[in-house]
Structures are given as structure tokens and as C-alpha cells.
Amino acid sequence: MTEQRRGSLYFYAAVFFSLGVLAYSAWLIISSAASYSEGQKENFYYSLVLGLMGVALSVSSLTSIRRRIQIIKAQSIRTLTVEFCEKCSFKRVREFKVGDYVQKNVGKCPQCVGDLLISMIYSETPKD
Structure with missing residues (x-):
């Protein structure tokens, strides 16, 4: 299995797991409201606290995954410098x-020994 494919498999598994925890936590919060209306106070507090902790952890995990994706995209951008000699067009x-x-x-131009200046700096995204 290639490194990129393994990374994308991890990404999808982490997102799926985080969404599952988020859904289960939402269900716990909803069921805690039902427990409160039935008078089961200890079950209400238990479900509410676990549900809120699950929501916080899954939102934190999804935010972290999103941040990692942005960092990976930023690292894939190459910044290049163009050196140009005005004398011989090197x-x-x-x-x-x-x-x-x-x-x-x-420095000096390797062809005509004229001045070599930076004429342009630009960013380039990789071609996939």
C-alpha cells in the first residue's frame, strides 16, 4: 500500500470515527432529556456529561484534521526564484x-559574466 493511500485511509477512518462519536454524543444528550422528564436525575447527569464531552472531543478532532489538511496543502506549494541576466538573457x-x-x-552570469539579478519570485502548485 502506498504512503499516500495509507494516509488517506487514516484520514477517512478518523473522520468517520469522529462523526460516529458526534452522533452518539448527540443521542446521549437527547436521551438525557428523556431521562430528566422521567425523573431519573443520576442517569440524566451521567448522559449529559458524557454527551457534552463526546461533542467536545469530536469537534476538537475534526478541527485538528482540518488544520492538518491545510498544512499539507500549504507544504505542497513550491516557491521558485527566477534569476535573469539582462545582458545575455540567461x-x-x-x-x-x-x-x-x-x-x-x-552574482555573476555563468555565460557572459554580467550581473545576475532576481527577476521574479512565484509559487507553483504541483500538477496531480
Whole structure:
């Protein structure tokens, strides 16, 4: 099984489990209201507390899963820097480095020994 498929299987299992806990917790809260109307106070408190804890845990889990998905998507975006020589039109694309900015002189051109400047910085999403 590939790593990506295993990760998506884990994702779906975690979401399914969290939704199941949320549904069961909602049922506990509803049944606690029925217990209260029947006069079973200890059953009411037990069901209400467990139901509220289940709702809190499942909402927390779903929020955490959503945050992880956003982080994974952000990591898949590549930021690239384009170095360009105005003298001979030499162009080189490389990964972005901290401190890069447009019009920064990054050294000499390997072809004509002119100034090599950063002409563009852009982000690219992977092609799936």
C-alpha cells in the first residue's frame, strides 16, 4: 500500500470515527432529556456529561484534521526564484531561499559574466 493511500485511509477512518462519536454524543444528550422528564436525575447527569464531552472531543478532532489538511496543502506549494541576466538573457529557475527579493544581485552570469539579478519570485502548485 502506498504512503499516500495509507494516509488517506487514516484520514477517512478518523473522520468517520469522529462523526460516529458526534452522533452518539448527540443521542446521549437527547436521551438525557428523556431521562430528566422521567425523573431519573443520576442517569440524566451521567448522559449529559458524557454527551457534552463526546461533542467536545469530536469537534476538537475534526478541527485538528482540518488544520492538518491545510498544512499539507500549504507544504505542497513550491516557491521558485527566477534569476535573469539582462545582458545575455540567461535565465535560471531555482528554489526560493530566505532573503531573496526581486532585483537582488545574486552574482555573476555563468555565460557572459554580467550581473545576475532576481527577476521574479512565484509559487507553483504541483500538477496531480
